[in-house]
Amino acid sequence: MQDEVMLYGVDVSKAELVVATHPKTVQRVVPNQATAIKAWLRTLAKSSCIAAESTGRYSAALVRLAQAAGMTVYVLNARDVYFYAKALGVRGKTDASDAQVIARYLAEHRPRRMRTARARRSSSVCSNCCAGELRCSATWMR
Secondary structure, eight states: OOOOOOEEEEEEOSSEEEEEEESSOOEEEEESSHHHHHHHHHTSOTTOEEEEEOOTHHHHHHHHHHHHTTOEEEEEOHHHHHHHHHHHTOOOOOHHHHHHHHHHHHHHHTTTOEEEHHHHOSSSBOOSSSTTOBSOOOEEEO
């Protein structure tokens, strides 16, 4: 029997990452600091998929560290996630509910809506999630 891939939706803010899992709903708060993110990533399987909205520099550390750990990382368009949550009828807007919506969005759209960062931009410099680093390999979903 093949193990199920664990999906993580992450709501990113300046101070913390609120993480929700899919298909089992488990939530966790991780400080948005490199050492705390590395410690959290070490607890995850290498086959894990992580999704976060594009929040510029606040999500950059998560994207960079998760990629370095060999995980699949998706950077989502915040507008798409907003309308997805609206369509689901999500009423409250909390960090925990946002993280759960991101995890569910990833579960439903991951197989058919993948585009790599290279396909989305013409230059080789990523200005969206990696603060201008070359050769960003984050997967963008639009």
